Amino acid sequence: MWPLLRTAAISVTDPGPENYLSFFTDPVYLRSLGVTFLTAAIVTVAALLIAYPYAYLMYMSRTAVRGVLTVLVILPFFTSLLVRTYAWTIWLQRTGIINxxxxxxxxxxxxxxLVxxxxxxxxGMTHALLPFMVFPIFASMVRIPVNLVPAAQTLGATTRTAFRTIFLPLTMPGIVSGSLMVFVMALGYYVTPALLGSPSNAMLSEFIVNEVEQKLSYGSGAAIGIVLLVVTLAALVVGARLVGFKNFVTGGR
Structure with a gap:
């Protein structure tokens, strides 16, 4: 807790509480706060759209195939985030592979x-954070009794109806916990936005680094960091209330 308390103290003493006033009255900072929230929300939605079908494929696959799919998800963790981000610059640039x-x-x-x-x-952020969406959703799927959906189908429900009314609601704890985890982590991302973004869409993390390293304004950087921390904690509290703290931590297991 000491580094956190020290940061909070610097934010109101170097030079003073006006650090917070500057943040909330400067349109550049407020715009960056909006960009940070919007980017984190888009990344969360993108990760969910990719992760849910992938987790469902893992759930429906045999043990051997499931193992391969699991390895493919966690494989990026064996490579530095910086290296992965630089790789995306090669793929996404105007003369890159995709174009x-x-x-x-x-x-x-x-x-x-594209860059x-x-x-x-x-x-870049969706690729980096995808595992944190896949595994909570998969964890909520594997705890669903395997005979539940077939039982609904024997009672006259179509496959689509059984999925929509039974399977999908039972995976909501995993969806909420995974979405909240990705959203919160995306709020504080720095390396990927710094390398793949631009000054016109800079996130708050980039402003913190700029204030501390370029301007040597430690109080202002600390104040921005505390604001980001408070926003993140607020998101965590709301999410934990929506899904329940136990389900949030365990992904509904």
Missing amino acids: TVLLRVGLIDEPLE GNTIGVVI
């Missing part, structure tokens, strides 16, 4: 701007 393939197959007439903007940041 080259799209140009050759004729889907586009000129290279897309140096929010699109690149969302792609």
